[in-house]
Amino acid sequence: MRHIISVLLENEPGALSRVVGLFSQRGYNIESLNVAPTEDATLSRLTLTTEGDDQKIEQITKHLNRLIEVVKLVDLTEGAHIERELMMLKVRATGAQRAEIKRCTDIFRGQIIDVGPNVYTIQVAGAADKLDAFIESIGDAAILEVVRSGVSGIARGEKVLTL
Amino acid sequence: MEMLSGGQMVARALEDEGVEFIFGYPGGAVLHIYDALFQSCKVPHILVRHEQAATHAADGYARATGKPGVVLVTSGPGATNAITGIATAYMDSIPMVVLSGQVPSHLIGSDAFQETDMVGISRPIVKHSYLVKRTEDIPAIIKEAFYLAATGRPGPVVVDLPKDLTNPIDKYEYVYPETVKMRSYTPALRGHSGQIKKAIQLLLGAKRPVIYSGGGVILGNGSELLTELARELNYPVTNTLMGLGAYPATDRQFLGMLGMHGFYEANHAMHNSDVILAIGARFDDRVTNTISKFCPSAKIIHVDIDPASISKTVTADIPIVGPVNAVLKEMLTQIRATRTSQGADAGPDEEAIGRWWTQIDAWRASHGLWTAPRYDTETGLIKPQQVIESLYRATKGDAYVTSDVGQHQMFAAQFYKFDKPRRWINSGGLGTMGFGLPAAMGVKLAFPDDDVACVTGEGSIQMNIQELSTCSQYSVPIKIINLNNGYLGMVKQWQDMNYSSRYSESVYEDSLPDFVKLAEAYGHVGIKVDRLEDLDAAMDEAFRLKDKLVFLDVYVDRHEHVYPMQIAPDGSMRDMWLSKTERT
Ligand SMILES: Cc1ncc(C[n+]2csc(CCOP(=O)(O)OP(=O)(O)O)c2C)c(N)n1
Ligand SMILES: [Mg+2]
Numbered sequence: 160m161r162h163i164i165s166v167l168l169e170n171e172p173g174a175l176s177r178v179v180g181l182f183s184q185r186g187y188n189i190e191s192l193n194v195a196p197t198e199d200a201t202l203s204r205l206t207l208t209t210e211g212d213d214q215k216i217e218q219i220t221k222h223l224n225r226l227i228e229v230v231k232l233v234d235l236t237e238g239a240h241i242e243r244e245l246m247m248l249k250v251r252a253t254g255a256q257r258a259e260i261k262r263c264t265d266i267f268r269g270q271i272i273d274v275g276p277n278v279y280t281i282q283v284a285g286a287a288d289k290l291d292a293f294i295e296s297i298g299d300a301a302i303l304e305v306v307r308s309g310v311s312g313i314a315r316g317e318k319v320l321t322l
Numbered sequence: 323m324e325m326l327s328g329g330q331m332v333a334r335a336l337e338d339e340g341v342e343f344i345f346g347y348p349g350g351a352v353l354h355i356y357d358a359l360f361q362s363c364k365v366p367h368i369l370v371r372h373e374q375a376a377t378h379a380a381d382g383y384a385r386a387t388g389k390p391g392v393v394l395v396t397s398g399p400g401a402t403n404a405i406t407g408i409a410t411a412y413m414d415s416i417p418m419v420v421l422s423g424q425v426p427s428h429l430i431g432s433d434a435f436q437e438t439d440m441v442g443i444s445r446p447i448v449k450h451s452y453l454v455k456r457t458e459d460i461p462a463i464i465k466e467a468f469y470l471a472a473t474g475r476p477g478p479v480v481v482d483l484p485k486d487l488t489n490p491i492d493k494y495e496y497v498y499p500e501t502v503k504m505r506s507y508t509p510a511l512r513g514h515s516g517q518i519k520k521a522i523q524l525l526l527g528a529k530r531p532v533i534y535s536g537g538g539v540i541l542g543n544g545s546e547l548l549t550e551l552a553r554e555l556n557y558p559v560t561n562t563l564m565g566l567g568a569y570p571a572t573d574r575q576f577l578g579m580l581g582m583h584g585f586y587e588a589n590h591a592m593h594n595s596d597v598i599l600a601i602g603a604r605f606d607d608r609v610t611n612t613i614s615k616f617c618p619s620a621k622i623i624h625v626d627i628d629p630a631s632i633s634k635t636v637t638a639d640i641p642i643v644g645p646v647n648a649v650l651k652e653m654l655t656q657i658r659a660t661r662t663s664q665g666a667d668a669g670p671d672e673e674a675i676g677r678w679w680t681q682i683d684a685w686r687a688s689h690g691l692w693t694a695p696r697y698d699t700e701t702g703l704i705k706p707q708q709v710i711e712s713l714y715r716a717t718k719g720d721a722y723v724t725s726d727v728g729q730h731q732m733f734a735a736q737f738y739k740f741d742k743p744r745r746w747i748n749s750g751g752l753g754t755m756g757f758g759l760p761a762a763m764g765v766k767l768a769f770p771d772d773d774v775a776c777v778t779g780e781g782s783i784q785m786n787i788q789e790l791s792t793c794s795q796y797s798v799p800i801k802i803i804n805l806n807n808g809y810l811g812m813v814k815q816w817q818d819m820n821y822s823s824r825y826s827e828s829v830y831e832d833s834l835p836d837f838v839k840l841a842e843a844y845g846h847v848g849i850k851v852d853r854l855e856d857l858d859a860a861m862d863e864a865f866r867l868k869d870k871l872v873f874l875d876v877y878v879d880r881h882e883h884v885y886p887m888q889i890a891p892d893g894s895m896r897d898m899w900l901s902k903t904e905r906t
Contacts, residue, residue, distance in 0.1 A: 169506055172453070173441060173451075173453065176442070176445065177445060180445050180446060184446045214633070214637075217633065218630065218634060221629045221630035222630050224629070224630075225628070225629075225630050227449070227450040227470065227504070227506060227507050228506055229506060230505055230506040322505065
């Protein structure tokens with residue numbers, strides 16, 4: 160099963176490499192990863208998605224916790240949560256396609272954020288599978304470039320991940 | 323307020339930390355530090371002959387004393403030479419602080435002379451590491467490094483010090499912190515009482531229990547409590563290779579070592595058990611044999627300070643995270659309380675335990691390594707096992723014994739009966755040849771009045787033989803017991819068993835040095851033994867020469883194998899070769 164693990168990490172040089180190193184060293188897979196400072200400048204928040212059965216995920220979270228710079232972590236998939244990823248695509252948009260792509264973008268609640276004579280740049284946000292669906296509906300032929308931020312997540316309701 | 327340079331801070335912090343020895347080797351990036359040591363530092367520095375030996379010596383010191391070992395090396399090759407020793411310490415959870423020099427801050431990343439990314443290279447084999455950014459941070463970082471190395475599950479910590487930060491000109495206020503508080507690091511101080519209660523119920527209801535204890539019990543100073551618990555219950559105890567000495571080997575309840583070269587009775591007891599109390603052990607693949615066949619009817623209680631060790635390979639029925647001594651103490655308290663309130667009904671089931679012991683004694687009598695010699699005594703050759711038995715007699719079972727890696731290591735583990743913790747010092751996790759001699763140096767420096775022996779092989783000893791020079795500089799009179807079989811014996815054993823005795827690169831032709839002359843060249847005493855009848859006398863002589871390093875070069879049966887040996891792949895714990903021709 161796919162898991163979204165959110166980590167509060169000391170905002171120090173080298174901390175990220177320990178997290179990434181742990182995954183390669185122990186043969187775990189990282190599907191996506193994003194990291195940025197939080198409102199508390201001494202902390203970064205890192206979100207990663209990974210695949211594995213319960214035993215593997217338990218080992219991953221235990222080993223992450225063992226890293227000295229990991230302050231706290233939560234497996235968001237254990238409870239109700241909201242997942243978002245930002246994607247920007249550059250697509251070939253000419254002739255009749257322009258209207259079609261615009262319509263498709265509207266359906267997915269995306270925005271066209273840059274326009275050229277032959278291309279649109281589109282921004283879509285949502286859960287990873289929604290972004291996949293959007294890519295599918297646009298079709299490979301039209302897509303020139305895709306950039307995705309990797310998944311971020313937050314728990315629903317009152318639950319928070321802070322110190 | 324005291325103003326110190328970075329180099330002086332390092333020297334002073336080591337003093338303030340109560341460090342007894344620095345094992346190191348100088349070079350460009352650490353010259354400022356070495357100058358500070360020279361000018362004022364109460365901590366003696368031991369100049370090794372290779373940085374790998376510095377780490378093993380510090381490691382041996384740490385294993386014997388329980389205090390972190392300290393290493394100081396230069397950047398680049400100094401740092402990379404230290405890597406094997408850091409990995410060795412990491413695998414066995416040994417507390418160690420490694421201070422490495424680094425090129426000046428402004429040159430980092432420029433492929434400068436003797437630059438290597440020490441933090442990067444060591445990352446997978448350290449508990450934690452620091453690249454120091456400001457001189458002012460040195461005292462706090464060193465304090466943290468010692469704290470991290472020694473608490474929780476111990477391990478090596480690297481502190482990488484760019485040269486410019488240690489220069490003698492720039493001075494800063496020096497205050498050595500009294501305490502450390504880290505929001506991201508809070509090792510457990512006690513086990514969960516509810517879990518312990520459940521564990522006690524299971525344990526008291528057991529009919530075929532085994533206590534399986536590992537290196538964690540030694541690291542966590544839990545030996546006495548472990549012994550108390552086992553005696554309270556009259557349950558059998560087996561120790562891992564790393565755990566030898568945690569339970570007195572000469573006690574009736576001790577089953578010997580378990581695992582790949584474990585005792586028949588220990589492996590059988592494990593396989594047939596209904597409840598296993600695993601404590602400070604990690605179900606290493608050299609213990610369990612094929613995981614899917616591991617102890618089919620056992621319920622498992624697993625106590626460890628490191629949650630990541632629990633249910634890693636074998637799923638625990640009752641996990642308990644906590645320091646072994648605190649958990650053992652609470653277990654004892656709860657057991658006694660239960661037995662006081664419920665009387666005999668509380669357990670253990672004495673009848674069942676009695677039957678269990680009858681079974682165990684039968685296993686022991688049939689194939690136990692200590693009940694009768696299981697090796698061939700008729701060959702007229704010196705058997706490696708006999709050398710260890712002779713060493714045991716000569717030292718009255720009370721020596722510190724370090725070892726290298728190979729057959730000699732297993733013979734030492736099987737035949738030296740360790741009654742005390744911290745006496746058996748070997749590289750179990752990484753299996754590092756070259757560990758024994760420098761480790762013995764570290765132990766002997768810590769305990770100059772005790773007997774310290776290094777059981778080694780002619781292959782392993784040559785991996786750090788240069789330390790004979792260090793031993794001569796600092797007068798470190800250890801006894802080197804070389805089980806000279808003229809082969810990379812353990813490799814040969816596998817080749818005998820699995821490769822039709824094709825000895826691919828496990829022989830040296832006629833290239834072995836004359837170890838007696840070699841020892842003498844370094845100013846030590848060398849004694850060659852090639853007749854069984856001379857063995858005991860030579861062994862006694864070696865230990866009588868209190869102030870001399872003695873190199874005892876013993877020519878043993880070249881074709882002996884270590885048995886028992888678990889059958890792999892696909893074997894269970896109780897599937898073993900018992901001799902070259904006999905198996906379970
Ligand atoms: C640094 C290192 N290299 C290789 C090995 C693999 N290895 C394990 S035992 C062994 C043979 C050791 O020979 P020796 O020291 O003579 O001991 P013996 O087995 O003969 O007692 C080797 C090569 C190792 N453990 N460590
Ligand atoms: Mg040999």
